[in-house]
Amino acid sequence: MARQKFRQQRRDIQATERNRCGQSQHAAGGAEGLASSLNIAAFNLGNAVGAWLGGVVIDHGVDPIKGLSAIPWAAAGITLLGLSTALWSVSLERRKSARETARRSVSNKLVRRGAATDR
16 A cells, blocks of 8 residues: 555656656747756756755754754745745736736727727
8 A cells, every 4th residue: 555655656746747847848949958957957956055055054053953953944944935936936927917918908909999990
């Protein structure tokens, strides 16, 4: 039972990764190799920064125990920073989409109004 659950979780993770890579490659157009390379590079950069930050937190603790106990707080701070960046990105995308929708709406009204006056 546990082995089946593990296999299912593994398949879910692989499907999520394929979906994310597919989205980035679709956005990249013809540069699928570049999109894949950037995805891997971002993952590796995140690992390196996390390891570095963990070392800094441990090193700046007054004693090793306090430094170790500060790691979850540093991790929570980085997580909140990432979440706030993601939410900010979503809000910018929504504003952009709303502006484009408003522009199209105004443009359509002007076209309809122009067609009505031509009659």
